[in-house]
Amino acid sequence: MKKIFVLLCLMVNVVGSAQEWNTELEAAKRKAVAFNKNILLVFSGSDWCIPCMELEKKVWQTPEFKAAAQSDWVLLRADFLEKKGDPEPVNVNDPKMILTEKYNRDGFFPFIVTLDKYGKVIGKIGYEDFDTADEYIFLFRKMRK
Structure with missing residues (x-):
């Protein structure tokens, strides 16, 4: 069964060149183990955090990052959207809250954590005012195990 899962993941990975952001840690860890990759975890507020929006344009959506991510990382995102109106109670079972x-x-935004394939922290960084995606990619690769 495990071989079938790995084979299906490989087929999806080859066929679909779209960037895939996971939202659940366990799913990201399974993929990281299957492909022997680290996990790049991004905490963002994509509709209210100005540096988060800059990273989206300057890094996450660039061809350079997409290519690097395809070969180097399993992507995991915890995106905290702005809530309008009365606040809802906190759901402790929400994957991003976990x-x-x-x-x-400490609730930093944006905050990027590099994890090994089992979820152990390798490195952490916040927003850097770099000009290119390649500068971020270099930094993320330096945080490899």
Whole structure:
């Protein structure tokens, strides 16, 4: 069964060149183990955090990052959208809340954590005012195990 899962993941990976952001840690870890990759975890507020929006344009959506991510990382995102109106109660079972509790208790945005394939922290960084995606890619690769 495990071989079938790995084969299906490989087929999806080859056929679909679209960038895939996972939202659940366990799914990201399964893929990271299957492909022997580290995990790049991004905490963002994509509709209210100005540096998060800059990273989206300057890094995450660039062909350079997409190519690097395809070969180097399993992508994982905890995106905290702005809530309008009355706040809802916190759902402790929400995958992004689980990620926050484990990896970003201080609530920094944007915040990028590199994890090994089992979820152990390798490195952490916040926003850097780099000009190109390649500068971020270089930094992320330096945080490899």
